[in-house]
Amino acid sequence: MAIELRSNDTPAIITGYNLEKHFQLGDQWVTALAGLQFSIPRGQFVAIMGPSGSGKSTLLYILGGLDRPSAGDVVVAGRPLTRLTGEELAEFRRLTIGFVFQAFHLVPTLSALENVALPGVFAAIPRELREQRAFRLLKALGMADRLEHRPAQLSGGQQQRVAIARALFNDPPIIMADEPTGALDSKTGQTVMRMLRYLCSRQNKTVLVVTHDPVVASYADRIIHLRDGQIIRDEWRRLAGSRRARQTEPQEVNRDVS
Numbered sequence: 001m002a003i004e005l006r007s008n009d010t011p012a013i014i015t016g017y018n019l020e021k022h023f024q025l026g027d028q029w030v031t032a033l034a035g036l037q038f039s040i041p042r043g044q045f046v047a048i049m050g051p052s053g054s055g056k057s058t059l060l061y062i063l064g065g066l067d068r069p070s071a072g073d074v075v076v077a078g079r080p081l082t083r084l085t086g087e088e089l090a091e092f093r094r095l096t097i098g099f100v101f102q103a104f105h106l107v108p109t110l111s112a113l114e115n116v117a118l119p120g121v122f123a124a125i126p127r128e129l130r131e132q133r134a135f136r137l138l139k140a141l142g143m144a145d146r147l148e149h150r151p152a153q154l155s156g157g158q159q160q161r162v163a164i165a166r167a168l169f170n171d172p173p174i175i176m177a178d179e180p181t182g183a184l185d186s187k188t189g190q191t192v193m194r195m196l197r198y199l200c201s202r203q204n205k206t207v208l209v210v211t212h213d214p215v216v217a218s219y220a221d222r223i224i225h226l227r228d229g230q231i232i233r234d235e236w237r238r239l240a241g242s243r244r245a246r247q248t249e250p251q252e253v254n255r256d257v258s
């Protein structure tokens, strides 16, 4: 039996109002989200779980401003996303959200350092500055000795660390990850989850992770269970920012490099 906890004193950083998403496939309509209503406090670590096709990725992409809802609204860090132009949405994504994907999505021709520094190219940050920042991030994630490696020369876990460092480049308040451990063995996957947990517990990042793995979800403060585009269960396991949240020292994060 889950312990039900509710925090009312931490302000919401993400709120969904009757979110709907329908896709047209030929003359058929598919409902991916069937009216979701929820609020996520700043600093919470949320796992979004549910069977394949339940709407997890669709929800994450709408909350991250990568897609737009068919109906309803979403307010993230004070911005009503449905009212932003495409350009404003791109700016919102760049400054507010760090994305991590199952397939890493690194640029194969660039080194680890260059991949991490890439968001700084788009932000017109001078090369020296962006490479300094990329180095600091890779070092913090235990990758200081892999700066010049290309993605193909790195293990899956190392590639995902590069992707996490890249997601952190602009110091966004929110990290969103779609099945971040899906391509990793379970031990490496847990290292990645400990890093995300650390970013939440120690740096007060709000973390949203889509997963169908209960072990991955065990790192979260809260599990939102989806089925057929609806929230069927909203399980609060600990309060956002709670001292009781699992805390991980950086040394421990760096220990099992694989």
Ligand code: ADP
Residues within 6 Å of the ligand: 023, 024, 025, 030, 031, 032, 050, 051, 052, 053, 054, 055, 056, 057, 058, 059
């Ligand atoms: P999950 O990530 O939980 O596996 P998705 O959010 O990817 O689920 O998909 C939810 C539902 O919406 C599924 O039925 C899927 O087929 C449908 N869907 C998702 N994206 C599209 C799309 N671009 N076009 C048509 N249908 C889509």
Ligand code: MG
Residues within 6 Å of the ligand: 056, 057, 058
């Ligand atoms: Mg998905």
